[in-house]
Amino acid sequence: xxxxxxxxxxxxxxAWNAGRRPDVDDYLARxxxxxxxxxxxxxxxxxxxxxxxxxxxxxxxxxxxxxxxxAALAAGELARMPVAGRVAVLRERAGLAVxxxxxxxxxxxxxxxxxxxxxxxAYLEELERGELDASRLSRRLLDGLAGILGARPDALAGxxxxxxxxxxxxxxxxxxxxxxxxxxxIDALSQAAxxxxxxxxxxxxxxxxxxxxx
Amino acid sequence: MTxxxxxxxxxxxAELHLxxxxxxxKVGDTDAMATHWNTLFTINLDRFxxxxxxxxxxxxDDEEREEARQRAAILHxxxxxxxxxGVSMGEWWNATKQLIYHACLQEQAARKAISxxxxxxxxxxxxxxxxxxxxxxxxxxxxxERRDARAQDAxxxxxxxxxxxxxxxxxxxxxxxxxxxxxxxxxxxxxVEQIMExxxxxxxxxxxxxxxxxxxxxxxxxxxxx
Numbered sequence: 001x002x003x004x005x006x007x008x009x010x011x012x013x014x015a016w017n018a019g020r021r022p023d024v025d026d027y028l029a030r031x032x033x034x035x036x037x038x039x040x041x042x043x044x045x046x047x048x049x050x051x052x053x054x055x056x057x058x059x060x061x062x063x064x065x066x067x068x069x070x071a072a073l074a075a076g077e078l079a080r081m082p083v084a085g086r087v088a089v090l091r092e093r094a095g096l097a098v099x100x101x102x103x104x105x106x107x108x109x110x111x112x113x114x115x116x117x118x119x120x121x122a123y124l125e126e127l128e129r130g131e132l133d134a135s136r137l138s139r140r141l142l143d144g145l146a147g148i149l150g151a152r153p154d155a156l157a158g159x160x161x162x163x164x165x166x167x168x169x170x171x172x173x174x175x176x177x178x179x180x181x182x183x184x185x186i187d188a189l190s191q192a193a194x195x196x197x198x199x200x201x202x203x204x205x206x207x208x209x210x211x212x213x214x
Numbered sequence: 215m216t217x218x219x220x221x222x223x224x225x226x227x228a229e230l231h232l233x234x235x236x237x238x239x240k241v242g243d244t245d246a247m248a249t250h251w252n253t254l255f256t257i258n259l260d261r262f263x264x265x266x267x268x269x270x271x272x273x274x275d276d277e278e279r280e281e282a283r284q285r286a287a288i289l290h291x292x293x294x295x296x297x298x299x300g301v302s303m304g305e306w307w308n309a310t311k312q313l314i315y316h317a318c319l320q321e322q323a324a325r326k327a328i329s330x331x332x333x334x335x336x337x338x339x340x341x342x343x344x345x346x347x348x349x350x351x352x353x354x355x356x357x358x359e360r361r362d363a364r365a366q367d368a369x370x371x372x373x374x375x376x377x378x379x380x381x382x383x384x385x386x387x388x389x390x391x392x393x394x395x396x397x398x399x400x401x402x403x404x405x406v407e408q409i410m411e412x413x414x415x416x417x418x419x420x421x422x423x424x425x426x427x428x429x430x431x432x433x434x435x436x437x438x439x440x
Contacts, residue, residue, distance in 0.1 A: 009428065010406070010421025016260075017403045024264050028271075040268045045428035047265055048307065048435065049382050051403040052228055052257050063259050068284045073252055076291030080244060152288070 002032040009042045016046075019053040021062070078155065083137065084130040086156055090149035091128075098124050104148045105141075111203055123208040138214035141207040228257050229303055236301060251295045254306070255287075262287070262310060270318045278321055286317030304381050385434045393427040396420055 008027045015022035024043050031039045055063065063069070078086050091101055102121035105111070111120065126132045142157035149155075206214040231250040238246035255262070266283040274282055294313050300306055382401070389397055392413060399409045409420050 006418075006421045006425035010417070010424050013400055013424055014406050017400065017405065021260055024267050040271060041432050042425060042428040043264065044268055045432040045435065046424075047261050047268075049397070049401055049431060050261060051401055053260065054403055063256060066259060066263075068263075068280075068287045069256060069259055071284060072255070072287035072291045075288045076248060076252060076295065079292040080248060 002035075003030045005031060005035050005039050005042060008039060009046070012043060013046060013050075016050055016053055019055040019059050021053070021055075021059060075152075075155070082130065083134040083142070083156060084128055084132070087124070087145060087149070088128045090146075090151050090155065094149045096149070098128070101145070101148060105144065105207075108144050108148065109140075109203065109207065111207075113202070113204075116204055119204050120207075123204065127208070132208060136209045136211050136214075138207050138210050139212045141214075228254055231257070232303055232306060247295065248291075252291060255290055258307075258310070261307075262290075262314070265311060266314050266318070269314055270321075274318065274321060274325075278325055282314075282318045282321035285321055286314045289313055289317055304383075381435065381438055384438060385431055388434060389427055389430055393423050393430065396423040397427045397431075400424065 008031050012022050012024070012027050024040070027043075028036050028039060053059075078089060081089065091098070096104075099117075099121050102117050102124055105120050105124075106117050111117075123132065127137070139157050143153055146153055146155045146157070201210060201214075231254040235247055235250035235254065238244075238250060263283060266286055267279060270279040270282050290310065290313060294309060298306065298309055300309060386394060386397060392415070395413055396409060396415075399412070404412075406417060406420055409415070410417060413420075415423070
């Protein structure tokens with residue numbers, strides 16, 4: 001037996017305001033198929049203006065236990081960590097040793113050479129200790145590592161990670177600071193010009209030091 | 215309208231956390247930003263969930279809808295927290311709606327399999343000019359333009375919050391008579407029995423006015439966005 005739009009909507013709003021956490025799917029099932037599109041428009045309009053319900057303790061506990069919420073909060077926490085911390089946390093969660101991760105990186109990127117695995121492991125250890133410049137990590141390495149560690153593809157290379165760092169700088173930057181940075185950059189460029197040419201990078205180096213496109 | 219039977223002003227809690235988030239954003243306190251952003255999201259989880267269900271209805275199957283909800287929730291805590299540049303709850307909700315739509319599109323694209331009973335979200339959400347309705351990326355572009363155009367010092371921020379930019383501030387006065395009276399009481403979370411008593415209406419009459427005012431708000435929402 002179907003019900004009218006106003007009856008279903010009225011009851012939905014009653015349940016919402018009473019903190020009973022109504023589910024639009026349940027109410028849709030009671031409305032005639034021909035009225036369902038109109039009903040969802042009404043609910044959409046209601047959601048735009050609805051107050052936060054007066055949840056009781058049990059309802060709050062259910063909200064806070066929602067798996068999607070918990071996963072999102074955990075992802076948010078992870079996202080605020082530097083890449084080094086994220087790699088370490090994800091690796092521990094995956095129950096993998098650094099050497100095992102290195103083996104999988106070598107396999108995934110078909111890295112050649114007898115020393116590819118120990119060098120990859122060494123780079124990974126440096127990465128977790130925060131000794132590698134995260135801006136030099138290649139995008140494909142970060143994507144690959146996320147997959148190896150069982151995380152979402154953007155867990156390590158998400159744009160927000162860079163955004164956090166950039167905004168942190170912008171908030172704190174003053175003209176004096178900008179001038180200091182400029183002078184240091186000039187100094188670094190001068191030293192680089194005097195230094196001998198670096199050894200060409202191989203595939204392992206490019207993954208860890210070649211920058212986002214490496 | 216206020217009285218001992220009124221529910222607590224839980225909406226005020228949401229605005230309090232938004233204000234604290236904005237204050238933390240102003241000084242670059244990322245831990246405090248996250249604390250208040252996450253609380254704001256938690257408070258609004260049901261609103262968010264129901265919106266995902268409506269947007270994805272008929273476009274995604276049950277499993278995909280849940281995946282889209284998860285995807286949108288993660289984007290909310292990992293991206294929108296940094297990208298949001300609004301100052302009011304109305305702007306927060308509009309940004310959240312754009313993000314939900316974006317996440318549903320992403321989910322549909324990820325699955326790459328639209329069965330016969332489903333239609334493309336992209337195709338079904340074309341605007342009057344035939345262009346797809348803007349998603350999260352266009353929201354970011356618009357926010358960037360606004361960011362460029364406006365310096366947000368503390369006084370301006372406070373003034374904007376105090377004035378309020380919510381759609382409701384604009385729309386509610388445009389509702390007529392008892393539609394507005396019912397809407398105001400619903401928005402305060404008042405139980406239907408109390409609304410009936412205060413306005414001298416039967417339950418069915420309250421329900422019919424709810425249908426009419428949400429219909430009117432839907433219409434007003436379209437002209438507000440344009």
